[in-house]
Amino acid sequence: QVQLVESGGGLVQAGGSLRLSCAASGRTFSTYSMGWFRQAPGKERDFVATISWGGGSTYYADSVKGRFTISRDNAKNTLYLQMNSLKAEDTAVYYCAAAQTYYGANRNDYNYWGQGTQVTVSS
Numbered sequence: 001q002v003q004l005v006e007s008g009g010g011l012v013q014a015g016g017s018l019r020l021s022c023a024a025s026g027r028t029f030s031t032y033s034m035g036w037f038r039q040a041p042g043k044e045r046d047f048v049a050t051i052s053w054g055g056g057s058t059y060y061a062d063s064v065k066g067r068f069t070i071s072r073d074n075a076k077n078t079l080y081l082q083m084n085s086l087k088a089e090d091t092a093v094y095y096c097a098a099a100q101t102y103y104g105a106n107r108n109d110y111n112y113w114g115q116g117t118q119v120t121v122s123s
Contacts, residue, residue, distance in 0.1 A: 001026065001112070002024050002025060002026045002028065002029065002032060002098050002112050003024065003025040003026070003112070004022050004023070004024050004025075004096050004097070004098060004112060004113065004114035005022065005023045005115070006020060006021070006022050006094065006095065006096050006114045006115065006116060006117040007020070007021050007022075007023070007117060008020040008021050008117060009093075009094060009117030009118045009119045010118075010119070010120070011120045011122065012086055012119075012120070012121055012122070013121070013122050014086060014087055014088055014121055014122065014123045015085060015086065016086050016121075017082070017083060017084045017085075017086065018083045018086065018119060019081070019082050019083070020036070020080065020081040020083065020094055020096075020117060020119070021078055021079070021080055022034070022036075022078065022079040022080070022081075022096030022114055023077065023078055024077045024078065024079070024098065025077070026077070029074060029077040029098075030053060030054070030074040031053060031100065032053065032098040032099060032100055032111075032112075033050060033051065033052050033053050033098070033099045033102065033103040034050065034051050034070075034072060034079045034096060034097070034098055034099075035047065035048070035049065035050040035051075035096070035097045035098075035099065035105075035107075035110060036048040036049045036050075036068075036070060036079075036081045036094060036095070036096055036097075037094070037095045037096075037097060037107055038090075038092035038093065038094045038095070038119075039092055039093050039095070039116075040091060040092040040093075043092075045095065045107055046061065047061050047105035047106075047107060048060070048061055048064055048068065048070075048081070048094070049061065049064065049068055049070040049081065050070065050103060050104060050105060051070045051071065051072055051079070052103050053103075054074075055071065055072050055074070057103070058070050059103075059104070059105065061105070063089075064083075064090075067083065067084050067085045067086075068081060068082065068083050068084070069081070069082040069084075070082075079096050081094070081096075083119070086119075086121045087121060087123075088121050088122070088123040089121075090119060090121050091119060091120050091121050092118075092119060093117065093118050093119075094116060094117050094118075094119050095113055095114055095115075095116045096113075096114045097110035097111075097112060097113045097114070098110060098111060098112040098113075099111055
């Protein structure tokens with residue numbers, strides 16, 4: 001089992017940057033693929049990005065490709081999401097998630113979730 005805690009959210013102007021972190025407990029972080037999802041008010045939780053167990057593969061939603069970068073440090077049990085060129089439509093609660101036997105964009109296949117961190121982009 002793994003517990004996830006996100007941090008790094010906040011208020012930023014359009015065009016600015018933020019880096020989200022997700023700290024994972026346990027000694028098996030490197031065996032999970034990891035993902036970032038986001039949920040805006042009144043909308044479903046959408047896929048943002050995912051990274052494979054060793055970090056060698058990444059995949060992004062079209063809406064963030066070229067602006068966001070997902071990475072991980074298995075030695076520190078930490079997942080990151082670097083967000084650049086932020087837009088008002090990026091405003092949402094951002095969640096990190098862990099999947100033990102899956103790598104992809106389907107939120108239903110992720111086993112563990114953090115509590116989320118709010119990102120607000122002012123236009």
